[in-house]
Amino acid sequence: MTTSAPLILVIDDEPQIRKFLRISLVAQTYRVIEAATGTDGLAKTALERPDLVVLDLGLPDEDGQAVLKEIREWSSVPVLILSVRSDEQEKVRALDAGANDYVTKPFGIQEFLARVRALLRQGGMQPQTASALTLGALKVDFAFRRVTVQDNDIALTRKEYAVLEHLARHPGRVVTQQHLLKEIWGPSHTEDTHYLRVVVGHLRQKLGDEPAAPRYIVTEPGVGYRLLDRHDG
Known part of the structure; x- marks a missing residue:
């Protein structure tokens, strides 16, 4: 067929x-x-x-x-x-x-x-419904809220995990700053982009991700972030 x-x-x-x-x-x-x-x-x-x-x-x-x-x-x-x-x-x-x-x-x-x-x-960018996402060496286990890189546990704060989870549930898709701020910090914080920059910076450090040559998180300047949708990291 x-x-x-x-x-x-x-x-x-x-x-x-x-x-x-x-x-x-x-x-x-x-x-x-x-x-x-x-x-x-x-x-x-x-x-x-x-x-x-x-x-x-x-x-x-x-x-x-x-x-x-x-x-x-x-x-x-x-x-x-x-x-x-x-x-x-x-x-x-x-x-x-x-x-x-x-x-x-x-x-x-x-x-x-x-x-x-x-x-x-x-296939339509529906939210990720699997229990985990694997992207190269990175694995995000939604059920246990566990993040590993090369099988090593990565300790994330609640905000860091929340940002990563939002991106991981829509791999390859741009998630806007306003959406992340509204969902994670609340509706009154949609203009507080510096909060998000700080958290994403810490997240990149912990994942070993370089902003200039990202393996995981890509910045769309002034718009938002997306998690690279590829499996060769």
Whole structure:
């Protein structure tokens, strides 16, 4: 029995971008369908049931943020935002609205393809329901709240473990600073990003993770953090 290649929907009003992405994705054996407007993109998302949606924010008929919001009302399909808008608040808005990742134009095709692979591996980025996550030498045991690196126990504070657990339950996905602060410190602390920087710094030290060449925690400047979704660490 053969399994169909993942189906990717590209919603972008620029024909040259759609052509470039189609050629690049088909070369990786993905199936690709296209839409030039938000209306067409919503219809194809509903009818074709793609495995991943690549969504531009600057569409001719409606803003991509509105398209994303509508998709999230009835679908958990992974959505990768592809946009010239590099403003941090725009990124945070999209990620908090349910986007799974955000790539700014112009972009490198290899990085784009790597993010596509990560999203497809997660199959919709539903929260991790397994009892443990193993990422290279790092293992997070959710049931026992135990963290090990190379089978050595790592002693974490409650806040350090909480941050790591949030990232580990969504491997490969950007988790925004505001989300982490709200969930861990409380709704009144969503602007206290220095709390988070300190905790992430201590967490990296204990895991032996280098910010300049991370094996586990990646910083998305001004937006949030993500746990690398790879198993070669």
